[in-house]
Structure formats: structure tokens, C-alpha cells
Amino acid sequence: MTPIIETQSLVKVYRADGVETPALRGVDLAVAPGEFVSIMGPSGCGKSTLLYLLGLLATPTEGTVRIDGQDAGTLGDGGRTRLRRRHIGYVFQRFNLLPTLSAEENVGLPMRLRGERPGSAPREMLRAVGLEEKRRRRPNQLSVGEQQRVAIARALATRPTVLLADEPTGNLDSEASDRVMDLVGRLHRGTGQAIVLITHNRQVADRADRLIRMHDGRLVDA
Numbered sequence: 001m002t003p004i005i006e007t008q009s010l011v012k013v014y015r016a017d018g019v020e021t022p023a024l025r026g027v028d029l030a031v032a033p034g035e036f037v038s039i040m041g042p043s044g045c046g047k048s049t050l051l052y053l054l055g056l057l058a059t060p061t062e063g064t065v066r067i068d069g070q071d072a073g074t075l076g077d078g079g080r081t082r083l084r085r086r087h088i089g090y091v092f093q094r095f096n097l098l099p100t101l102s103a104e105e106n107v108g109l110p111m112r113l114r115g116e117r118p119g120s121a122p123r124e125m126l127r128a129v130g131l132e133e134k135r136r137r138r139p140n141q142l143s144v145g146e147q148q149r150v151a152i153a154r155a156l157a158t159r160p161t162v163l164l165a166d167e168p169t170g171n172l173d174s175e176a177s178d179r180v181m182d183l184v185g186r187l188h189r190g191t192g193q194a195i196v197l198i199t200h201n202r203q204v205a206d207r208a209d210r211l212i213r214m215h216d217g218r219l220v221d222a
């Protein structure tokens with residue numbers, strides 16, 4: 001079976017003010033369709049960089065990223081954007097909700113960006129995360145845990161084949177964290193999406209099919 005995500009010898013070196021920071025030093029990762037993978041590792045080891053590259057939000061210095069068998073490096077910006085919009089839902093650590101839009105409008109935004117009319121889908125996604133009643137509120141009228149649930153609803157609204165989540169419970173207390181992870185697990189079982197989830201929390205990581213550890217820009221055996 002073709003992996004839904006596959007990287008080969010992925011290297012990322014940041015260059016800023018004449019300083020080179022190697023963030024990834026050769027990452028080979030394959031994620032099967034429907035697989036739930038968690039990634040743990042110390043701060044600065046390259047987790048967010050890896051997720052950005054998997055989400056086609058940045059380009060590697062060397063190596064390849066394939067999504068559903070397609071080598072993203074052979075595509076132009078437009079092709080990469082289409083590949084991302086077709087396959088990837090992304091939950092950012094700091095949510096990145098648009099402050100002037102309601103929860104419902106935030107959830108509908110990725111569909112609009114794909115040229116689709118959201119219709120009732122955002123409301124249904126917000127119902128799935130337990131926030132239908134609060135769908136007209138703006139982000140600053142929601143708790144941090146609620147904002148994270150809106151961000152998850154937004155990531156899932158386009159029914160992506162892969163959900164990429166960067167510490168989705170990092171800003172939540174343990175009760176809100178459990179609720180978010182119950183939700184992710186339920187949605188995963190219901191839809192068969194692949195998930196790559198970064199976390200510092202071992203209990204969160206243990207919900208995955210497979211736990212990968214990262215250290216200094218490399219994957220290490222768990």
C-alpha cells in the first residue's frame with residue numbers, strides 16, 4: 001500500500017543572519033493511510049519543522065516529501081497548495097484562528113479556499129466537537145480549550161486524508177486535554193484519517209498506533 005506520507009532523507013537547514021541551524025538531519029518516515037503516529041522529543045529537536053514540511057508549508061533543503069505517492073518537490077507553488085488542500089488538515093500549536101471571524105466562519109474557511117461552499121458542514125463539525133451552540137462566537141469569546149476544538153474542527157472540515165497536529169493539547173489543562181484527545185480518537189476511528197501528532201505528554205502519545213521519538217533532527221527508535 002502506498003504510504004499517505006513518505007519522506008526520504010529529509011534535511012532542513014535554516015539560514016538567518018549568516019548563521020546556519022540544521023533542524024532536520026535526514027528523516028525517513030512513512031505513514032500508512034489511516035495510521036495514527038505520535039512524535040515526542042525535546043524542545044528544539046525539529047518536531048515543528050518536520051510537521052511544516054509534511055504539511056507542505058515549507059520546503060526541505062534536501063530530500064523529498066511524498067503525499068499519496070506524489071513528490072511535492074516536483075510541483076510548483078500552485079500544485080503544492082492544491083496537494084495540501086486536498087490531503088492535509090493542520091492544527092497549529094497557537095491555533096491560528098482568525099480573530100474577526102466567528103467559530104463557524106473559521107471552520108468554513110478551508111472549504112472556501114478550495115472553492116467550495118461550506119453549507120452546513122462547519123456547523124456539523126462544530127457539533128462533532130461539542131461547540132454547535134457557540135458557533136457564532138469569535139475566538140476571544142471562547143476558552144482556550146474551546147478554541148483548540150474549533151481549530152480541530154477547521155482542520156477536519158475538508159475531510160483531509162491526513163491530520164497534522166502540533167502539540168494540540170499543549171495549552172490545555174488535563175481535563176480539556178483528555179476531551180480534545182477523546183475527540184481526535186473518535187474522529188480518527190470514525191473517518192480513518194491518518195494522524196501525525198506532536199506532543200510532550202506521554203499519555204497523549206500513547207493513544208497512537210506508533211510512537212516515534214526525535215532527537216537533534218533525527219528520528220530515534222522509541
Ligand SMILES: Nc1ncnc2c1ncn2[C@@H]1O[C@H](COP(=O)(O)OP(=O)(O)O)[C@@H](O)[C@H]1O
Pocket residue numbers: 014015016021022023041042043044045046047048049050
Ligand atoms: N524560522 C527559523 N529560523 C531559524 N531557525 C529556526 C527557525 N525555526 C526553527 N528554527 C530552529 O530549528 C531548530 C528546530 O526547531 P523546531 O522545529 O521548532 O523544534 P521543536 O518543534 O522540536 O521545538 C531549533 O534549533 C530552532 O531554533
Ligand SMILES: [Mg+2]
Pocket residue numbers: 047048049
Ligand atoms: Mg515545536
